[in-house]
Structures are given as C-alpha cells and as structure tokens.
Amino acid sequence: GFRPTVIHTFSGWNSHSVTDKKGFNYNKQSIAGHYFVPVGESAFVELRGQKKYSSHLDTCKVASVLFKSSHPLSLTAKLNNQESIPFNIEGSSELQSVRVDGNVGRIRWTTAVDSAVVFYGTTMDGNDGVVLDNFSLRGSSGYSLMSIPTNNLVEFNALRPYDLIIIQYGLNVVAEGVYDYNYYRIQMNKVINYLKQSCPNTGFLILSVGDRDYKTEEGTYETMPEIKYF
DSSP: OOTTEEEEEEESSEEEEOOSSSOOOOOOOOOTEEEEESSSSSSEEEEEEESSSSSSOOOEEEEEEEEEESSSEEEEETTTTTTTEEEEEEOOOEEEEEEEEEEESEEEEEEETTTTTTTEEEEESSSSOOOOOOOTTTTTOGGGGGGOHHHHHHHHHHHOOSEEEEEEEOOTOOOOOOOOOOHHHHHHHHHHHHHHHTTTEEEEEEEEOOOOOOOOOSSEEEEHHHHOOO
C-alpha cells in the first residue's frame, strides 16, 4: 500500500532483515540488507503494473528474479496471467537471476519450498533510460552496510552493475541535546570505503540529512538546532 507505482502480492515467504532482533544470517544478506526463504507448500511473488498513479507504469520490458541455490532449482514465471514459462536452473554457489523479456504487464514467480534456497528480490525494468533500485533500511544507522559479505556485494554488482550509488543518511541519528557527531562521520567513512572496494567502478553521491523539526514551547514547529551540527 505504500508503493503506489506497482501492485505487489506474495505468499509463502519468511522475510529477513538486518534490522531484525534475532534469527538473521548476515552471510546471506544482499546489497539491500534483506533475504527471503520460501516456506509452506509453495511460494510466489507477483508484480503488476498500473496506470492510476502515473502514466507509462502499466508495462515493463524486462522482469527478473534474483536468488542463490547450491542445488538445481525449478522456477515458473506466469506472464500477463496467461502463459507459464518454466526455468530449470543448475545449482551454483554464486548469485543467479532469470529474466523474461517482452511486454510485461503482470509477472508471477512461483517456486517450490526449499529452505536452502535464498531469494533477494524481483525487478521490472526498461531497456533504456534510468533504472533505480531504492533500498530502504528504516531504523538503521547505516553501519550495517559493512556487515554485507564482500562477495555478495561483488556478485550483486556484477548482475546489476551500478553507475551511481546514492547514500542518504543520518535523520534518525540526530538527537536532542547532541551536538557532536564526529563518531558518526568516522563510521560512515568506513561504510563508504567498504562499498567502494566492492564496487570500484561506481560513483558515489552522499546525500546529507534532511530537515527535522521539533515543537517549541510556544507550540510552533522549527528545525532542530542539532541538525546544523550534524
């Protein structure tokens, strides 16, 4: 409901995030800090374009799914609620993806349950223009990016090469009465250098903290004075 650009339905998955309190396997996480394991009888995820939010969002040209499976895996892609396309994938220790090309208005990926298989996400892309992957880690300071295994970052960047990585940071770190954020600068420098090592041909844009207000004693809202120090 928070993503009006696409209609998204799914069932049969255990979702894992780096912000989970327990049960998260750091070695399995992707560049997005998440991973998904199929459970139950079967698991599916479906994406469908629509026109209500904005034009040109009803179809895409390329749909894909990203995963890791050390042994053979069977996937099915149901295209535009009509034909089903089977994929029989050989096992590999590296990140893999399969794709469907065409005029894709609706795509449903289905897989049999296998607790040893890890999925990372689906895409709906065009053949030209700008492709944006927007990874949100709400509640994270950003330090967790250094917990992503280097080989996972390298493999992800090989399948979806990034020309530019934009890091927006810091809003939740700003705290009332705190005016020295040098500790955060030091840690985020480490994070950025860590990402640069895994994506050496990628440009980086650092997008600083946005505005954050507080309620004064007079009942008005003003920018927190700590923002400028941050």
